[in-house]
Amino acid sequence: MNKQQGLNVAIVGATGAVGVQMLKMLEGSTLPIAELKLLASKRSVGQTREFKSQTIRVEEARPESFEGIDIALFSAGGAVSKQLAPEAAKRGAVVVDNTSAFRMDPEVPLVVPEVNPEALREHKGIIANPNCSTIQMVVALEPLRQAYELNRVVVSTYQAVSGAGQSAINELTEQTKSVLKGEKTKTDKFPHQIAFNVIPQIDKFQENRYTFEEMKMINETRKIMDDHTLKVAATCVRLPVAVGHAESVYVELGDDKDVSVDEVIELLSKAPGVTVVDDPEHLSYPMPVDAAGKKEVFVGRIRKDLDVKNGLHLWIVSDNLLKGAAWNSVQIAETLVDSGIVKLKG
Amino acid sequence: MNKQQGLNVAIVGATGAVGVQMLKMLEGSTLPIAELKLLASKRSVGQTREFKSQTIRVEEARPESFEGIDIALFSAGGAVSKQLAPEAAKRGAVVVDNTSAFRMDPEVPLVVPEVNPEALREHKGIIANPNCSTIQMVVALEPLRQAYELNRVVVSTYQAVSGAGQSAINELTEQTKSVLKGEKTKTDKFPHQIAFNVIPQIDKFQENRYTFEEMKMINETRKIMDDHTLKVAATCVRLPVAVGHAESVYVELGDDKDVSVDEVIELLSKAPGVTVVDDPEHLSYPMPVDAAGKKEVFVGRIRKDLDVKNGLHLWIVSDNLLKGAAWNSVQIAETLVDSGIVKLKG
Numbered sequence: 001m002n003k004q005q006g007l008n009v010a011i012v013g014a015t016g017a018v019g020v021q022m023l024k025m026l027e028g029s030t031l032p033i034a035e036l037k038l039l040a041s042k043r044s045v046g047q048t049r050e051f052k053s054q055t056i057r058v059e060e061a062r063p064e065s066f067e068g069i070d071i072a073l074f075s076a077g078g079a080v081s082k083q084l085a086p087e088a089a090k091r092g093a094v095v096v097d098n099t100s101a102f103r104m105d106p107e108v109p110l111v112v113p114e115v116n117p118e119a120l121r122e123h124k125g126i127i128a129n130p131n132c133s134t135i136q137m138v139v140a141l142e143p144l145r146q147a148y149e150l151n152r153v154v155v156s157t158y159q160a161v162s163g164a165g166q167s168a169i170n171e172l173t174e175q176t177k178s179v180l181k182g183e184k185t186k187t188d189k190f191p192h193q194i195a196f197n198v199i200p201q202i203d204k205f206q207e208n209r210y211t212f213e214e215m216k217m218i219n220e221t222r223k224i225m226d227d228h229t230l231k232v233a234a235t236c237v238r239l240p241v242a243v244g245h246a247e248s249v250y251v252e253l254g255d256d257k258d259v260s261v262d263e264v265i266e267l268l269s270k271a272p273g274v275t276v277v278d279d280p281e282h283l284s285y286p287m288p289v290d291a292a293g294k295k296e297v298f299v300g301r302i303r304k305d306l307d308v309k310n311g312l313h314l315w316i317v318s319d320n321l322l323k324g325a326a327w328n329s330v331q332i333a334e335t336l337v338d339s340g341i342v343k344l345k346g
Numbered sequence: 347m348n349k350q351q352g353l354n355v356a357i358v359g360a361t362g363a364v365g366v367q368m369l370k371m372l373e374g375s376t377l378p379i380a381e382l383k384l385l386a387s388k389r390s391v392g393q394t395r396e397f398k399s400q401t402i403r404v405e406e407a408r409p410e411s412f413e414g415i416d417i418a419l420f421s422a423g424g425a426v427s428k429q430l431a432p433e434a435a436k437r438g439a440v441v442v443d444n445t446s447a448f449r450m451d452p453e454v455p456l457v458v459p460e461v462n463p464e465a466l467r468e469h470k471g472i473i474a475n476p477n478c479s480t481i482q483m484v485v486a487l488e489p490l491r492q493a494y495e496l497n498r499v500v501v502s503t504y505q506a507v508s509g510a511g512q513s514a515i516n517e518l519t520e521q522t523k524s525v526l527k528g529e530k531t532k533t534d535k536f537p538h539q540i541a542f543n544v545i546p547q548i549d550k551f552q553e554n555r556y557t558f559e560e561m562k563m564i565n566e567t568r569k570i571m572d573d574h575t576l577k578v579a580a581t582c583v584r585l586p587v588a589v590g591h592a593e594s595v596y597v598e599l600g601d602d603k604d605v606s607v608d609e610v611i612e613l614l615s616k617a618p619g620v621t622v623v624d625d626p627e628h629l630s631y632p633m634p635v636d637a638a639g640k641k642e643v644f645v646g647r648i649r650k651d652l653d654v655k656n657g658l659h660l661w662i663v664s665d666n667l668l669k670g671a672a673w674n675s676v677q678i679a680e681t682l683v684d685s686g687i688v689k690l691k692g
Contacts, residue, residue, distance in 0.1 A: 152653075156502035156594035158544050158583065176522060197635045198504050198585065198592050200647050200661045205626040209607065209649040218652065231653040235594040235661070237504065239544065240586050246544050248502035248581040250596075261555065280551035289543045301546050303555040306564065307498075307577040315546045315581065 006034030007337065007344060010069045010093070012061050012084065013076030014038035015047060017166040018098060021326035022073050025295075027052060029330050031337060032344060039065050040076065063087035070342055073329045074098060089125025094342055096127050096329045100212075103128040103220060110223050112328060113335045114273040115142045120332070120341055127332060130224060131216040132324025133157050133236065133245055138224050139297040139323070140316045141251065143271035144264070145225060149254030151310070152231045155217065158239050158246035159202060160288060163320050164189055169242050176240070190238065199238040211236055244288025245320040253310040261302055264312065268299050273323070278302050286317035294319055295327045352380030353683065353690060356415045356439070358407050358430065359422030360384035361393060363512040364444060367672035368419050371641075373398055375676050377683060378690060385411050386422065409433035416688055417679045420444060421671065435471025440688055442473050442675045446558075449474040449566060456569050458674060459681045460619040461488045466678070466687055473678060476570060477562040478670025479503050479582065479591055484570050485643040485669070486662045487597065489617035490610070491571060495600030497656070498577045501563065504585050504592035505548060506634060509666050510535055515588050522586070536584065545584040557582055590634025591666040599656040607648055610658065614645050619669070624648050632663035640665055641673045 009026065013019040019040070026033065036051050039061035047058045059065060061080065066072055066088035074081045074088075075098040085095045085102065102108040109119035110128045115138050120127060130138075137155060144150065161168040168189045175185040175195035185193045192199055203212035210218075217234040253259065269276045277286045278300040286298035297318045305311025318324060336342040355372065359365040365386070372379065382397050385407035393404045405411060407426065412418055412434035420427045420434075421444040431441045431448065448454040455465035456474045461484050466473060476484075483501060490496065507514040514535045521531040521541035531539045538545055549558035556564075563580035599605065615622045623632045624646040632644035643664045651657025664670060682688040 154500055154596050156581075158504070158585075173526065177526065180519065180523065180526075191629045192633060193635055196587050197633055198587060198590075198663075199633060200592070200594075200631050201629060205629075208652070209626055209647075210652075233596060233651050233653070233657070233659065235502075235647065235659055237592075237594065239504075241542050241544060244544075246546070246583075248546075248583065248594075250500050250579060280555055283537045283547060283551075285546050287538060287543055287545060289539055301555075301581065305579050306554070306556075307579070311579070313579065313581055317544075 005345070006032040007070045007342070008035045008037070008068050009033050009333070010037040010039055010066065010072040012039045012072060012074045012080065014049065014058055015040045015044040016075060017162055017169070018075040018321055018325040021321045022075065022329060023049060023051060025322070025326045025330040029334060031334055037065065037069065066091040066093045069093040071096065071333050071336065073333065075325065075329070085126050094123065094127065094336060095125060096129055096332045098129040098325050098329055100131065100216060102126050103130060103216070104223065110220060111332055112138055112224055113331045114139050115224055116226065117335050117339070120336060120339065123341070129325065129329045129332065130220045131213070132163055132320040133159060133213065133247065134217050134220040134224070135324050135328050136245060136297045136316055136318035137217070137247055137249060138221055139273045140268065140299045140314060141249070142225065143267050143274070144251060144253065147267055148257040148259060150230060150251060151254060152252035153221070154233045154250040156235045156248045157237055158248070159236060160241040160243050160245055160320055161194060161238065162243050163202070163245070172240055172242060194238060195240050197240065200235065202236040202238050241288050243292040243319060243321060244317060245324060246286070246288060247316040249314045249316055250305070251312045251314065252308060253312060255310060258309040261304060264302050273297055274299055276300065285315060288317060291317045291319050293322070295322050297323055351690065352378040353416045353688070354381045354383070354414050355379050355679070356383040356385055356412065356418040358385045358418060358420040358426065360395065360404055361386045361390040362421060363508055363515070364421040364667055364671045367667045368421065368675060369395055369397060371668065371672045371676040375680060377676070377680055383411065383415065412437045412439045415439040417442065417682065419675045419679065421675070431472050440469065440473065440682060441471060442475055442678045444475040444671050444675055446477065446562060448472050449476065449562070450569065456566060457678055458484055458570055459677045460485050461570055462572065463681050463685070466682060466685065469687070475671065475675045475678065476566045477559070478509055478666040479505060479559065479593065480563050480566040480570070481670050481674050482591060482643045482662055482664035483563070483593055483595060484567055485619045486614065486645045486660060488571065489613050489620070490597060490599065493613055494603040494605060496576060496597060497600060498598035499567070500579045500596040502581045502594045503583055504594070505582060506587040506589050506591055506666055507540060507584065508589050509548070509591070518586055518588060540584060540586050542586060546581065548582040548584050587634050589638040589665060589667060590663060591670060592632070592634060593662040595660045595662055596651070597658045597660065598654060599658060601656060604655040607650060610648055619643055620645055622646065631661060634663060637663045637665050639668070641668050643669055
């Protein structure tokens with residue numbers, strides 16, 4: 001492919017847990033990439049990565065790095081995004097930012113392509129990728145909202161450590177080895193031991209006693225669904241799992257919606273990005289070990305509430321690094337190109 | 347203490363994960379035990395256990411084993427209870443059964459001493475100890491019910507493997523080692539790999555797509571609280587944790603009950619068997635690693651729902667082998683003696 005005829009794409013945070021997956025997702029993508037720039041902080045400079053049989057050197061992410069870039073995928077933490085995303089946008093790149101830096105900015109579309117692709121048209125240079133736990137939930141709930149309306153969502157999450165980066169996976173591994181040897185564990189990334197434990201806190205506590213992760217799920221869901229009065233309640237919990245977030249979701253549909261499980265299964269089976277795994281007879285339901293490495297959102301344990309006729313319970317699992325981050329970002333990039341919002345040169 | 351002046355107590359299933367904890371709880375109990383019999387299946391016969399500086403030989407559990415026994419604590423599986431609990435009762439023993447064999451039998455009281463000790467008076471020889479995940483929830487919810495009524499409970503559990511016995515702990519350990527070495531895992535006790543995974547199934551699936559564990563939480567909560575129309579919904583999930591169940595609980599209090607978090611904390615702080623651990627500023631909340639080995643039910647992450655004025659969220663953790671099983675059984679035995687329902691001889 002000639003350099004002039006495709007897209008120039010940059011990954012910022014290319015050596016992190018999500019950045020590595022972005023590279024992988026781009027490799028499998030239909031995007032006509034002319035040039036791929038891998039950007040990171042100073043200490044990763046000089047490392048190389050393979051991309052479609054090319055070897056690419058990691059460069060330091062600086063404002064000038066974005067000259068000539070069409071699409072820049074950011075996943076290097078909120079501080080880097082706040083500093084460099086506007087610089088990239090100023091230079092004509094469309095930024096797809098995977099941090100929480102701009103998600104609630106009214107000028108910035110917050111997009112899950114299965115749910116609100118039309119919001120991309122309003123971008124002013126920066127598009128935000130939602131929080132991992134939010135993405136998989138809205139992909140599963142949007143078809144229900146379209147068909148039956150939503151009155152209420154109560155979610156309890158079961159989140160993998162990789163949401164906190166590669167160092168968090170290492171911490172889980174090291175702590176697990178220590179516990180098995182009967183040794184004391186060292187904590188660094190997490191506030192408490194995570195090996196063989198459960199921590200009911202993700203991100204910082206807010207004034208209202210909710211964590212920031214919980215408020216992200218509440219506020220981002222409303223923004224993506226463009227329903228600012230939707231009742232969403234969240235409890236976010238970290239588990240000793242490396243990859244794959246799970247969610248126990250209770251949903252109340254519109255007041256008079258007394259739908260059967262079969263109807264729900266049929267609806268979700270046809271929904272974009274959703275795979276139904278729900279066969280109690282064969283002990284089949286979504287689990288993190290099965291979802292890891294896959295792009296879909298898996299839904300199972302679908303059942304009606306036993307007391308509330310419009311109540312429904314769902315179990316939603318997805319790879320938090322893929323649909324929850326890297327894949328959703330690359331999917332946004334693909335949608336930008338497919339819909340002509342970002343035009344190919346040449 | 348003279349043999350004639352105390353209680354003759356038997357543990358059935360004395361070598362199992364719960365049985366071992368029953369022995370420990372009896373050791374710390376105020377019960378005036380004259381003789382302790384350790385009963386188990388044939389293959390454990392000949393093993394010995396220490397109890398208050400005595401060495402006790404494990405005997406085979408048979409109908410005749412219960413001659414002269416005042417209180418028999420059963421935890422050897424439902425089949426053993428179904429066969430031997432009536433034999434023990436026939437011989438004058440009061441049975442405290444930790445299996446699900448008799449829990450929903452209308453003739454059998456289902457008791458958590460903090461909640462419904464009065465039900466013990468109606469026993470006809472057998473008393474049932476509720477399911478572990480039910481016990482810790484009702485201990486935390488009963489004070490709320492007394493003070494504010496309960497309209498609705500939606501619980502998602504985070505359950506440790508030890509609920510499935512010692513062999514389940516061994517399976518988690520062995521699978522964890524295999525995963526760390528990059529080897530294939532072997533599954534036996536669980537239907538899928540549990541190491542670094544999450545299994546949204548505990549016990550068998552029922553016709554209505556709920557698991558038996560979920561139906562236990564629903565039906566047992568209603569029976570213990572003696573409120574057969576209470577709306578309870580449960581999703582029960584197994585985690586790679588050895589000991590300590592956690593629960594994310596959404597509660598709707600009585601219609602007009604708009605209570606403050608401070609009120610709820612004050613109420614629960616005074617409630618029997620409950621310890622509030624809820625200090626977001628110091629990242630303090632209940633966790634399995636902290637609850638393991640302790641008798642209390644720990645409650646934290648107490649916060650109001652942001653949309654529903656009578657809605658409340660709680661995080662409840664307890665040692666599933668202690669308050670969830672062995673300690674609740676021994677506590678029932680203590681209550682039987684303290685209230686004169688079982689009388690001391692001599």
